[in-house]
Every structure is written in C-alpha cells, then in structure tokens.
Amino acid sequence: MQKEHNLSKNQKIIFDLIDKSGEPMKAYSILFNVQKKGIKAPLQVYRALDKLVEIGKIHKIESRNVFIACQNSSCQISKATAFSICESCENVSEISNSKLSKYLSNFSDESGMKYSKYNLEFFGMCKKCKSK
Amino acid sequence: MQKEHNLSKNQKIIFDLIDKSGEPMKAYSILFNVQKKGIKAPLQVYRALDKLVEIGKIHKIESRNVFIACQNSSCQISKATAFSICESCENVSEISNSKLSKYLSNFSDESGMKYSKYNLEFFGMCKKCKSK
C-alpha cells in the first residue's frame, strides 16, 4: 500500500486544473489559469509542480516543458515514465506497458551502472494527424 | 553511405568547443566561451546548436538543457538516443546498445502508433559517485 498524499491548497488547485484539462499544460499557462484562485507568482506554481512531480501525480514532458496528470492510476510515485508525443498536434499520452517498463527497469549497460529512474519520450504522428 | 556535412563557420566553432570539452555544456556557457571568436548573440549559438542537433553531431539532454557531442561515430543523423545521467555529478554518457535501440525502434504500443524517434534518459549514480 502506498502512502496517500494529502495535497496542500495550492497543490490541489494546480493538480485539479491539470487533471481536468486532460492535456499537457505549460507552467505559465497554469499560472494564468489559477490567478483567479489567488495564486499570483510563478514560484507558487513551480513549487506545487515540483511536489506533484515528486509524488507522481503529474509528470513533466522534458522535451516540451509541459506537465500532464498521471494517466496510470497505479503509479503513485513514478520515476519510470514513458510517453508518446505527436510531433504534429503535440498530443501526449502516457505509455503503460509492463514489458517495456520491465525491460527498461532491468536494463544495465556495459559499465554495470544500474538505473533507478528513467524517462522515455517517443515521437511520431498520431492516428488523427496521419489520416489528414 | 551518409551525407558528409560541411559545417559552416559558426557551426564548426561551436561543435569544436563542445566536442573538445568532453562534457555537457549549456547554451550560455557556450556563448561565453565563443565570444572571443566573434560570436556575440544567443541566437547565433542556438542556430548552430539546432543545426548540429539536426544532423546528429550533438545531442540535447532534455532534462538538463545541455548539449554533448555525439559519442557514437556511426550515428550521423540520430533521432534515437539514449543517455545515462549521474544525478550526483551530472556526468552524461551516451548509451550505444544495439539490443536497446532495436527494442525501442520496434516498439509499438496498443494504439498501433509507430515511432520514428525517441529519446531515453536514464538516471542513477555513476561508479565514482557511488564509491564516495
């Protein structure tokens, strides 16, 4: 059983926004959207984002500097992430594939170095964009 | 046989710097280092970086916003990259593992979406840091 995290006020506001939007959001777009809720400064947003990433409620798509809600209910603290990114419409979806995650979690290179975390970003064209 | 790219003046200056440094470099640190060579503005650096990334001479480590020279002589146009990043000393090395690259190149998720590119970043502790 994993620890249940009680989100603080700002964390909750920001998580709810990202979760409901259903798509990747940029930090300053989040800021703009929560100003009516009293969150005024970038730092307030970044602090909540950092925490939400840390506890696995959201993920950062590094190549795009955007944040999405975790789409995999079982990963509460996820340091092993994989995403599919459409280079045309910028849609992002999280990949939950146990073979893939096992393969990567067990990967060890020539140096014998073992990895506790990874982030994988796949790029291509999604179905919708391909059919246009 | 792959196309040989003739680097332009700025591209060559910047590639040589990154290549010789042997470690990840940030864009503005590159700028600082090439000012004596007449490159004055961020844009001059970013344009050269973009081109060098495009032709596979360097790679961008997305989670760190740093650039390293390609360590894999065979990958001239590399859109399928994997790196090992030490979270303690921030050392980065490129992983050239044909099993891994085959596995990922052939990966296809439930949606049937096929990926032409990917970027994988592994995080852990390098040998040096572990032994401290």
Added chain:
DNA sequence: CTTGTAAATGTTATATTATTACATAACGTT
C-alpha cells in the same frame, strides 16, 4: 496544549533558456 520542526505559502526580484523580427551576406547550382 505548547513547543519544536517540517512543509507550505507569500512576495519581490532576478537568473536562465530560447525565440521573433528584420536586414544582409555567403554558398552552391544551373
């Protein structure tokens, strides 16, 4: 219940990373 500590918040300023817009020059092909 109060005291200590960790976590979260608020606020201002600033650092870092990256792009827009526009003008000019160099390169390679025909």
Added chain:
DNA sequence: AACGTTATGTAATAATATAACATTTACAAG
C-alpha cells in the same frame, strides 16, 4: 550572372525557472 537556399548579424523580447527572505500552517512529541 542569376537564383534559391542556407547562414550570419543585431536588437529586442518572450518563455521558463530559481534565489532569497519573511511568514504561516500542519502536525507530532513531550
């Protein structure tokens, strides 16, 4: 030489993220 493409130069600014400091809240230990 004329053309299109690629690269360069320059100024301004946009977008992303953190430092520093003061204060408040949450909550467990005594």
